[in-house]
Amino acid sequence: MTDLKELYDYVDAHAQEYIELLQKFCRQPSISAQNVGMREMVDLIRQEMGAIGVTPDVVETSGNPILYAEIPGRNQDRTLSFYNHYDVQPVEPLEEWHSDPFAAEIRDGKLYARGATDNKGSLLSRLCAVKAFQAVYGQLPLNVKFIYEGEEEIGSVHLSEFAQKYPERLKTDGFAWEGGSKQLNGPLEVCFGVKGLLFIELRCRTANSDLHSSNAAIVKNPAWRLVHALATMKDERDHITIDGFYDNVKAPTEYEMHCLETLQFKEEETKQRMGLDGFVNGLTGIPLLKKFYYEPTANIAGFKAGYLGEGAKTVEPGSAVVKMDLRLVPDQTPEEILEKVRAHLDKRGFTDIEVVRLSGEPPFRANPECLFAKTVVKCVKPVYGMDPEVFVSSSGTTAMYQFCHAANLDAVMFGAGNDASNIHAPNENIILEDYINAIKMAATVMAEFAVAKEEDA
Amino acid sequence: MTDLKELYDYVDAHAQEYIELLQKFCRQPSISAQNVGMREMVDLIRQEMGAIGVTPDVVETSGNPILYAEIPGRNQDRTLSFYNHYDVQPVEPLEEWHSDPFAAEIRDGKLYARGATDNKGSLLSRLCAVKAFQAVYGQLPLNVKFIYEGEEEIGSVHLSEFAQKYPERLKTDGFAWEGGSKQLNGPLEVCFGVKGLLFIELRCRTANSDLHSSNAAIVKNPAWRLVHALATMKDERDHITIDGFYDNVKAPTEYEMHCLETLQFKEEETKQRMGLDGFVNGLTGIPLLKKFYYEPTANIAGFKAGYLGEGAKTVEPGSAVVKMDLRLVPDQTPEEILEKVRAHLDKRGFTDIEVVRLSGEPPFRANPECLFAKTVVKCVKPVYGMDPEVFVSSSGTTAMYQFCHAANLDAVMFGAGNDASNIHAPNENIILEDYINAIKMAATVMAEFAVAKEEDA
Secondary structure, three states, rough: OOOHHHHHHHHHHHHHHHHHHHHHOOOOOOEHHHHHHHHHHHHHHHHHHHHOOOEEEEEEEOOOEEEEEEEEEOOOEEEEEEEEEEOOOOOOOOHOOOOOOOOOOOEOOOEOOOHHHHHHHHHHHHHHHHHHHHHHOOOOEEEEEEEEOHHHHHOOOOOOHHHHHOOOHHHEEEEEEOOOOOOOOOOEEEEEEEEEEEEEEEEOOOOOOOOEHHHOOOOOOOOHHHHHHHHOEEEEOOEEEOOOOOOOOOOOHHHHHHHHHHHOOOHHHHHHHHHOOOOOOOOOOOHHHHHHHHOOEEEEEEEEEEEEOOOOOOEEEEEEEEEEEEOOOOOHHHHHHHHHHHHHHHHOOOOOOEEEEEEOOOEEOOOOOOOOHHHHHHHHHHHOOOOOOEEEEOOOOOHHHHHHHHOOOEHHHHHHHHOOOEEEEOOEEHHHHHHHHHHHOOOOOHHHHHHOOOOOO | OOOOHHHHHHHHHOOOHHHHHHHHOOOOOOOOHEEEOHHHHHHHHHHHHHHHOOEEOOOOOOOOOOEEEEEOOOEEEEEEEEEEEOOOOOOHHHHOOOOOOOOOOOOOOOOOOHHHHHHHHHHHHOOOOHHHHHHHOOOOOOEEEEEEEOOOOOOOOOHHHHHHHHHHHOOOOOOEEEEEEEEEOOOEEEOOOOOOEEEEEEEEEOOOOEEHHHHHOOOHHHHHHHHHHHHEEOOOOOOOOOOOOOOOOOOOHHHHHHHHHHOOOOOOHHHHOOOOOOOHHOOOOOHHHHHHHHHOOOOOEEEEEOOOOOOOOOEOOEEEOOOOOOOOOOOOOHHHHHHHHHHHHHHHHOOEEEEEEEEEEEOEOOOOOOHHHHHHHHHHHHHHHOOOEEEEEOOOOOOOOHHHOOOOOOOOOOOOOOOOOOOOOOOOEEEEEHHHHHHHHHHHHHHHHHHHOHHOO
């Protein structure tokens, strides 16, 4: 391994500067689902890239732009690409936050903000690594490419378009993907795949407005329609009963099952942290992990009907909507599942329920035996003092497939958050030490991957 | 019948003044469920009662006060009481209103505002009738009592307390209740009873906050829990399947079924106005009316879980709540049904779902053969030019039981709204002509009931 002590010392000495930069980024809202602050965020990134002498190409789409930049390195024959996103999730329910989601308040060594971990911490860890590398060593050891999208949280709507328009910009030897977590006081997670995702709305309208609830005796209630439809889609044992839903699910291989045994999932800690009285169906051990990483889901992400305020209001809703996200595993596809949901409802007479696709992403798994994957795994111990946990597939989703499937690329996820970062939830946070380590990790991967050879791996 | 031409002319001549007073009342929000503007509303009523020389007793409760006043009349042996309420429903969903709910905008002969019909129009029609009667004839023809509560929309929480504390204030010969509607271009509705109501929340919490939806594979979803519980409580044919729910439902008598035949329910118009493609189970005719007026309901008034905004958010809710109102018919009681809901859920393993009672009101039916009821029915034609529709029971609920059951009183509902008034819904409105007629109607009832004799009825 390359000796990077000088670099690590430099990063430690400049920690306060990196933290203030993260605060600056977190204080700029950039909620793609609600189109809040997106342009201002793009300007802020351009400014900070300018500080390391890079002018990104702002590729306009009909949604939010994709920022692309490249920096040539000493080893011109090897390229490392960083994929990140600058958009964040909405902040609701606001009342459950202990501080303003965009105040970026620091408490007990953590920075609390929407986007702190997902994904501004990760994005900046890599940008700061490049900055530090340049400051300490001058030129980068290999070519670096940045791809920052602004629609990850709404399904990476324009990423395929970008990939098709600029195939040369995708060319790389290793794709450092966003995401990836870390056990609290435990190992960093390195991950080679993701579940797919189908996000839909089930919409039902039975009257042209909300009615006095005395009408419930004679007017169909759209919330009841959705309840009855949903009750046919999953049973109380969490088995998804949409017709044909599991048809294309591949059973995990022996190797994939073996990987689960190496994981250090802390059941009791997780239950305590999330306030659970137990996991689904009382699962524990390997069956729990198998369900978590290798099985699909059908989640109710939102149910909105009628009166949502405090107290009583005797109203019959005129319309109701359910938001559902279904996490998919190989070889399910969003298209296939969307069709199956529609057919399932039609067969049972729920033709009055509209199914609207909001986004879709196929599942993806990279080759865990490639040079880049092996290099990333090797870089973890010098930074974190222990080997990583290695995941065949994350329980979550990113747009890996759109970039990696067609171009036959391998991608590895590692990040700056931990499993108590509350991403997508109130009180999202990042541990400042993890953030600083993520800077060192990105720098280490640059240094090591620049000189890595197949025969050594 | 007494000749009231002079009074009617006076009311017509002062119509503009009465309309402006209604606007003034509607512009003062008084949302009991959200505790908005209640004290200001009380002050406004005191002011206007002062204008007719009456200082109401403001009876404090731990919630909103009940206003009580009495005015002695010429016939000191006969008393007419007016029950109304000064609180209104919440205004959500705000985006469906065509004008501000508290602007009291007048368009095409209608006044649009939350509370225009329910119940400020009715309240003022009676106050203005007294005002006009005094202006034209001096003294009132009989004793008049006013009881105005401020918690009708949240279940008349303190009405029983008032009834127990002041039994003499309840004493009366006839109770003109609030509510009651009118066919558009058709007869006024006069009504002798109401359904009961149990309003509950079903609450489920499975985690201490909303989670990233990748956790859906292993963490119980409270919205799914509620879906599965609800699916056991009513079937797709709108049959309520809560164990023992119909045990105490009395079948309608022959007389009650006969009453349905005299009703002029306009099915096609109602469907068109509400934007329905049909009624529940395709019902029509007498079976439709029977369900509407004589059968209980289990309505989902609100379902709130997870992300409710625009677009996609991949979140698993940590908690979820369903608001339900169940309209009850004789001899069901809120207490009985609450117990049955709890037992039903427990029996099926839904012990993790909390059932919280927000309000309850037993059903009530007055004697349709009493002197007051017969007098009210007779007063309709002189004002409206046609006989009323007479209902044994409304499809809705008021707090009649709390006042009338113990004191063995008879109450009759008649009001100022119509069946397109959108009460409890966006764009609530009152037809100004109906409002002016309601003033004449209240005055006519005072005049006629002052001299009505059992032997003439």
